[in-house]
Amino acid sequence: MPTENAFDLISPNTVLANAMLRTVDMVRPRIEATHPDRVALCVGAQINGAPHLGTALVQTAAFLLAKAVKRTFNVDAIVRFGALDNAPYDIRLDPETHHAYQQTYFHALGAAKIGELIETYYRAFFDSLADATGVDYETETYTAQQADPIFRHEFLATLGHFNSIRWPLAPSHGQVHLRFPCPQCGWAEKRAERTRLAVVGSGGAEFSAVCTDHGDYKVAITPDSTAYLDLATLYRNLVKERVAARDHITLCVMIKGGDWAFGCQLIDEAFAHLPGSPAPPRVFTPMVLTDTGAKLSKSLIREGKVAPPPGAKPWMLDTTMWEGTIDSLVDAMVWLVGRMMSDPKHFYRSYTTQELDRLMTTRPRSAPTIRAREMNLYRRYFDLVAEGRKTIEVRVRYPNLRTLAPGDHIRFVCGRDECLTRVTRVAVYNSFEQMIDTEGPANVNPDSPRDQQLASIRRIYGPEKEALGVLAIEIERAGS
Template sequence: MTTAYPVSPNTVLANALSHAEDVLTPRVLDAAPERIVFVVGTQINGAPHIGTSLVQSLTFATAARIRGKFGVPAEVQFGALDNAPYAVVTDHETGHRYQRAYAQALGEQGVVEQVDKLYRPLFTILSERLNVPYTVETYSQQQAGEHFRRTWLRALPRMDAARWWLAPSSGVAHIRVPCPRPACGWAEKHAERTHVQHVGPERAIVSAVCLHHGEYEVKIDPTGEGYLDLATLYRNLIKELAVTGKTGTLYVMVKGGDWVFGSQLVDGALQALGLTQGQLPARLFCPMILSDTGAKLSKSLIREGRAALPEGAAPWMLDTRDWPGSLAEYVDRLLSMAEVVLSDPRHFFRSYSAGELSRMMTAPTPRSVSAP
């Protein structure tokens, strides 16, 4: 079963490329890496939707193409963001909003089970089909790592230069430290009463106010004591700062197209901390899936009744577990679609309506992404 390729207009970027993955060529040639790591992250706040699957499948397919083009080993690193909000409440006495993240609500084993149930099966088949290895790291594991914490501690004295990039409206880059009391884990969502004191190169003290237990302090040091939950742009700054300068490895940050705008702020913050343009991480932005209004397809808005399922879209696109077939078939369709999208830069550097993507998924072309 085949389908016509999409009709995609030319763009400045597409016109400059022969293949979509060529956008990474300058960075690969400049770095001359011994290996390339494609980093893709997802909030694990429920079943993945089609947008998540699209980005993940394109990550594996692009890694395979780059490996074939340059003869450099490539792998995928999946960041499971277990600091996503599990519950959000308002303190009616103060009006402050509090959140409890998946990491604190489910616990370490619960997070592992969530990842194993909702994400690892897809990654395993993609890895096997394309012979691209992958690893999984939760945000909890990442923030507990010595290198991540030392990177944050080193950045603290220079945050005055970066904070307006991370929070252009307020200049306050949010940091959350969940209450350490047993079975608690609540933290101020917007960190209005959270304050950081940089004690020295090896330690910082963060004070905050708990929903249930009042004022508390948490010590953050390289050993992993205390939970360091950074807001989205802040987290990406430290994550990307931590991998710059690693010899022999080129990191490619893969995100959906809606991140194009946010990444400009992250790049500004990185340069404010002293990085040069050539030291910024390589980036790859995948196509966005749009609603009928041209807005990004939002599972939460549709389920809240604030937006309708777009014309031509299917319910399984909001919860890929409802795909009417096997997981192996789902991966086949994803890789067929990835082959179509990667077949021409005009097909990659654009967005797709939910209806068009549904058509491409239900009537795919034969897969031709090479797997050694």
């Protein structure tokens, strides 16, 4: 049945269809309840090779949801990318016990190689997404996360409730897989068969474990110790979400592939056993399905256990196979996910590879438009830019702004109003003071005295953001 717009989506009504008007409304209840200063859309991916369509879809959705949050709720929003470098790199069996031992990507490759993998597979895609959506992003590895005293403190706090949470975290047997890699070789018993909690006190805990090559060993976990803490998936997410729920300045929203909806039921069950805040809001993105209704699995195809499903183009299994530039892949993904987000009925559902192929091959190809970064401004600043009275915009040096250069375009947005500008100069400073005294306070904001400007900038950006470097971006109005 040919229709006028072959790329139109048709989705049935679901439970949510009559409850919400916009896809982004999933975040609204918590924003209305807590009025956060900013929102972080948190998205993770295992660092274990080239990303497939499912990964690209979740990540694109995180950026587009951040953009929608900025526009709908007039609050700053960023994307926080968690690179899961504790994904298993290698697994071997203990010759006597036949227990499986595993080595993480981090332990096999080291921090420098992990950094290279992130550069290779994600940096260009994220920079392009940041450009296309005007949303800044930050990156953190699991290794950095587990080393953070706040994360370790939160883990230790759960141990006091271990007997209740071990059932939701391991519902079939109650044996939670806590992995503490051997300090000598970095391998750990995958299912933690011989890992025991020896002592738990107010400031820390001691575990004992067994290495195939190095025998019995003990590991002390305190907020400040350096022993590696490798938690199984559900436990890791519980601790991560507990940390996120403590942040009362930034509202963290977890963006997860649709198959997580089942796993999160168990995390909620564990949350219910712990004192304190409820779980942060979560948005589940559309799943990519094969013709049997199963989630598209690259590893099953690679291992030859299933054939590629109908419509599964090579780039869907490995986005580096996309025939075109990264920017054109991002433009296509932004179009696709944008269509899905146009109605909650289209977003809170799944898609087969065949349907996605149909959508992608019939999508309208418009001539490339000017790529402009989008930046949100409060009304008082927006009006100054639109009147040409504010010629210096101030930002901290997020990774995606490192490439900002004269000649680039920035579209400033406030509600429904937009103002396109061209960058004429970019200067980097070590501090906000240095920036404002060199650039002149009147160019940053002609209506506000220097000290007041500094105070309001510092309210938005804490010292750890200022440490990234301060950008003064000189702009001029550009056509329409």
